[in-house]
Amino acid sequence: MSPADTLPPPRHFLQFSDFTADEFAHVFARAALIKKRFKAYEKHQPLADRTLAMIFEKASTRTRVSFEAGMYQLGGSVVHLTTGDSQLGRAEPIEDSAKVISRMVDLVMIRTFEQTKIEAFAAHSRVPVINGLTNEFHPCQILADIFTFIEHRGSIQGKTVAWVGDGNNMANTWLQASEILGFKVHVSTPSGYEVDQSVAGLRSNDSYRVFKDPMEACRGADLVTTDVWTSMGYEAEDQARREAFAEWCVDEDMMRAAGPDALFMHCLPAHRGEEVQAEVIDGPQSVVWDEAENRLHVQKALMEFVLLGQLDN
Numbered sequence: 037m038s039p040a041d042t043l044p045p046p047r048h049f050l051q052f053s054d055f056t057a058d059e060f061a062h063v064f065a066r067a068a069l070i071k072k073r074f075k076a077y078e079k080h081q082p083l084a085d086r087t088l089a090m091i092f093e094k095a096s097t098r099t100r101v102s103f104e105a106g107m108y109q110l111g112g113s114v115v116h117l118t119t120g121d122s123q124l125g126r127a128e129p130i131e132d133s134a135k136v137i138s139r140m141v142d143l144v145m146i147r148t149f150e151q152t153k154i155e156a157f158a159a160h161s162r163v164p165v166i167n168g169l170t171n172e173f174h175p176c177q178i179l180a181d182i183f184t185f186i187e188h189r190g191s192i193q194g195k196t197v198a199w200v201g202d203g204n205n206m207a208n209t210w211l212q213a214s215e216i217l218g219f220k221v222h223v224s225t226p227s228g229y230e231v232d233q234s235v236a237g238l239r240s241n242d243s244y245r246v247f248k249d250p251m252e253a254c255r256g257a258d259l260v261t262t263d264v265w266t267s268m269g270y271e272a273e274d275q276a277r278r279e280a281f282a283e284w285c286v287d288e289d290m291m292r293a294a295g296p297d298a299l300f301m302h303c304l305p306a307h308r309g310e311e312v313q314a315e316v317i318d319g320p321q322s323v324v325w326d327e328a329e330n331r332l333h334v335q336k337a338l339m340e341f342v343l344l345g346q347l348d349n
């Protein structure tokens with residue numbers, strides 16, 4: 037018997053549907069408070085003495101910096117592991133890794149390939165596990181994106197998000213979020229790269245509409261968003277994707293179709309001249325730098341929530 041044996045089951049964030057709308061409202065409110073304190077150089081250290089293990093099986097800039105800096109700012113510390121420098125790359129079973137790592141730290145963030153891998157880890161973890169991106173989902177990014185939308189435009193409920201590009205981890209997570217938070221997604225992907233409702237884990241197709249023409253998907257949208265044509269892990273398909281996605285570049289005409297109040301977002305890293313024109317990502321409707329910064333603030337609120345539950349603002 038160790039202290040963890042007496043703990044309640046850990047609260048994981050493996051996909052967006054793991055939280056309710058009320059829980060998201062709480063996390064967004066805490067993120068706003070945490071951001072305000074951070075900007076004022078006020079100490080906010082509810083996770084003193086807690087340790088986060090970050091496991092990266094794919095590359096990262098934003099996720100690494102935001103989780104690592106965020107955990108230190110909350111008073112805790114971090115351990116950084118990659119496939120190459122740990123036994124994970126030498127075929128130690130994921131279940132064994134989960135049992136061992138979760139006896140030594142309070143929280144785990146994982147960026148990996150298949151969603152089944154993070155689920156297997158979580159099933160054997162004593163502590164909360166957070167998805168830092170899988171082939172199927174990127175819930176921390178959508179948390180930041182929706183927080184950014186709320187900062188600029190208020191509630192996302194009833195609004196329309198246009199997704200232009202690959203039916204990938206970002207698209208799947210936008211779709212899950214639309215069911216939980218009550219907004220619409222207009223999806224336009226090249227044929228062969230459509231979203232798969234079962235992979236996205238949707239209850240129904242009520243919250244999204246599919247458009248052949250990306251311009252039509254953008255028409256009247258409150259937010260236009262896109263992502264790389266080739267996600268990590270799909271590099272072998274790069275040439276075929278370049279050909280298939282040539283018409284799925286968010287340009288100024290698409291932003292005009294959306295309207296002057298529409299925002300543009302991209303999770304980054306971006307490729308100007310491929311999935312987005314430089315004039316759009318560097319233009320007046322783009323909020324990509326706020327979006328990137330907000331990864332820090334929302335994930336601090338997320339770590340606080342999964343470890344300490346709902347705190348009063």
Ligand code: CP
Pocket residue numbers: 095096097098099100169177303304305
């Ligand atoms: N958006 C995002 O997750 O960026 P990184 O790959 O740099 O972490």
Ligand code: NVA
Pocket residue numbers: 169204205206263264266267268303304305
């Ligand atoms: N869809 C991209 C997102 C990168 C942050 C990928 O998975 O590579």
